[in-house]
Amino acid sequence: MSLRIPPAPAAAERSIRAALQPTTAHSPHPLHRNRAALTPALPLPLHRLAPVTSPAEPPRAQLVGWRFLLERGGRAVGAAETMLTADGWAFSHFCEGPYISSSERAVRRAEALPTLYQPRLLSLPELYMLTLWLHVDPDADPGAGSPGPDDLLVPLAPAPPGIAADQAISTAALLPLLPPRLAPA
Structure with a gap:
């Protein structure tokens, strides 16, 4: 295995487990039904990249939460996120969509790489x-730092047009592609 997955803060995991407790409220959302059967797995620190306006500008990222994949029967079916509040880590929301399977796929591929990495989400x-x-x-x-030139970024599917999804690319190669996409038309 070439990933060293950092442990999530205990309070972040507790907030996810509390959010998964059964409730009497009825909801059509698939993740809300039979929540007790969901298991949090693969906690990853979630960072937000500050807007990149120039290729010469060093990237700046800030920890904004932790994302846990939610498994049912050994299969990822969704995710749950926490956020940092004045009182500590708190449950934020449940998520579904293509990033769930794409995250799982990217992590599996990264485990086969010859270099040891710490996985995070950006x-x-x-x-x-x-x-x-x-x-x-x-x-x-896992809560500190910004992408360095030797770090790899794997855009999850769906990626913006012109950026290959599911392909590892160095930070130094990907970041120069961003400012033109963010410039006003």
């Missing part, structure tokens, strides 16, 4: 883009 909200961020320092604090 969100680029201005592009509606989420990447698996493979940080070269597997022992780093």
Whole structure:
């Protein structure tokens, strides 16, 4: 295995487990039915990339939460996110969609890489883009740091036009592609 998955803060995991407890409220949302059968797995720190306006500008990222895949019967069917509040880690929301299977696929592929990485998620909200961020320092604090030039980013599917999904690319190669996509038309 070439990933060192950092442990999530205990309070973040507790907030997810509490959100998965059965409730009397009825909801049509598939993740809300039979929540007790869902198991949180693969916790990854979720960072948000500050807008990149120039290729010369060093990237800046900030920890905004932890995302846990939710498994039912050994299969990922959704995700749950936490956020940092003044009182500590709190449940934020449940998610579904293509990023669930894409995350799972990207992590499996990253496990086959010859170099040891620390997996993280990096969100680029201005592009509606989420990447698996493979940080070269597997022992780093998972809540600190920004993508370095030797880190790898794997855009999750669906990726913005012109950016290959599911393909690892160095931070140094991907970040210069972003400013033109963010420039006003």
